Amino acid sequence: NFVLTQPHSVSESPGKTVAISCTRYSGSIASNNVQWYQQRPGSAPTTIIYEHNQRPSGVPDRFSGSIDISSNSASLTISGLVTEDEADYYCQSYDYTHLVFGGGTKLTVL
Amino acid sequence: EVQLVESGGGLVKSGGSLRLSCAASGFIFSSYSFNWVRQAPGKGLEWVASIDSRSTYIYYADSVKGRFTISKDNAKNSLYLEMNSLRVEDTAVYYCTRDIYQGRLVFLPDYWGQGTLVTVSS
Numbered sequence: 714n715f716v717l718t719q720p721h722s723v724s725e726s727p728g729k730t731v732a733i734s735c736t737r738y739s740g741s742i743a744s745n746n747v748q749w750y751q752q753r754p755g756s757a758p759t760t761i762i763y764e765h766n767q768r769p770s771g772v773p774d775r776f777s778g779s780i781d782i783s784s785n786s787a788s789l790t791i792s793g794l795v796t797e798d799e800a801d802y803y804c805q806s807y808d809y810t811h812l813v814f815g816g817g818t819k820l821t822v823l
Numbered sequence: 824e825v826q827l828v829e830s831g832g833g834l835v836k837s838g839g840s841l842r843l844s845c846a847a848s849g850f851i852f853s854s855y856s857f858n859w860v861r862q863a864p865g866k867g868l869e870w871v872a873s874i875d876s877r878s879t880y881i882y883y884a885d886s887v888k889g890r891f892t893i894s895k896d897n898a899k900n901s902l903y904l905e906m907n908s909l910r911v912e913d914t915a916v917y918y919c920t921r922d923i924y925q926g927r928l929v930f931l932p933d934y935w936g937q938g939t940l941v942t943v944s945s
Contacts, residue, residue, distance in 0.1 A: 748931055750868070757918060757935045769933070798857065803868050807930035810882045812858060812870040 715739035717777045717804055717815035726793040727794050735804030736786040746807045747787040749778055751803045751819075760804075762789060794822050825849040825934045827919045832939030839909050839943070843918030845902040845936055853897035856928035859904050861915035862938075872904065875928035887913075892932050903918070909943045 716738045725731040728781035735747065760769055762778035765787065780787045787806075791798055799822045804815040829886045831843040845857070847896055859871040881893055892905040902919055920932035929942040 746929075750932075752868075756888040757937050759935065760933050761933060763923060763933065785836060801867075805868075805932075811884070812860075812873060812930040812932075814860075814868045814870060 714811055715719040715806075715808065715813060717806060717813055719802075719804060719815040719818045721816070722821065724823055725794055727796060727822055729794050729818065730790065730792040731794060733789045733791075733802050733804075733820070734786050735788070735815050736784065737806065738785075740808070741782070742780050742785045742787055742806075743782055745808065747778070747780060748805045749776075749787075749789045750803045750805065752803065753797075754800070758803065791820075793797075796822050798822055825921065827860060827921060827936035829917065829919050829939035830935045831915065832941045834942045835909055837909060837911055837943055837945050840905070840907045841909065841941060843904040843906065843917055843919075843939060845904075847900045847919075847921070847932065850921075851925075852900040853893075854925040856922035856924075856926075857893075857895060857902045858874070858920045858922060858932055859893060859902075859932065860918045860920055860932070860935075861913075861941075862917040862918070863912075866915075869915070871924075872928075873928055873930060874902070876926055880928055896920055906941070909941075911943050911945050914941060914943045 750758040752758040766778040828846045856875045858873045890908045919936040921934045923931040923933040
């Protein structure tokens with residue numbers, strides 16, 4: 714199995730842009746799709762990015778996903794931060810027989 | 824509207840058993856694969872088990888293999904997780920998730936239920 718590593722926490726001011734990284738250890742980040750989930754306090758996760766960079770309907774275009782083969786990582790970028798973006802964010806990918814989550818990143822908008 | 828509603832959680836003693844259910848609606852249940860994902864209190868998300876649309880391919884996390892059984896009943900539009908030999912460390916909210924594509928299992932959840940809490944006491 715492989716591991717996905719995220720920063721434990723990030724913080725930024727309203728209106729700014731923040732990027733959350735997700736680094737894959739063992740295997741290529743490009744070999745399997747990466748998804749991102751948002752989990753607000755007390756709520757279930759929701760999917761905000763699928764197939765590396767696609768947004769489900771209803772997710773604002775302030776959210777974008779990308780991968781960087783050189784660093785073997787995926788990134789979730791949130792622009793125009795608002796207080797409602799304060800949440801935990803998880804990246805996720807898979808191999809042939811396992812689904813793997815990153816450890817999660819707590820975003821504080823202050 | 825896609826809906827996934829979990830039930831069956833509760834308090835159980837270590838070594839006991841519990842069966843979780845997930846009632847699905849708003850889509851063709853038999854065409855989709857599913858996953859169970861859990862979250863211990865204050866912790867991150869952990870994959871538990873996955874099953875493809877025809878129940879042909881089933882996979883488990885090492886932490887639950889041999890103790891948990893995932894199954895789906897297409898006639899009842901329901902997903903299940905049978906949990907035996909429960910341990911204190913199985914305490915978590917358990918989420919039912921639908922896989923993103925019809926047919927094959929790709930381990931990519933798109934819709935999530937609200938979760939059901941399982942508490943295992945010593």
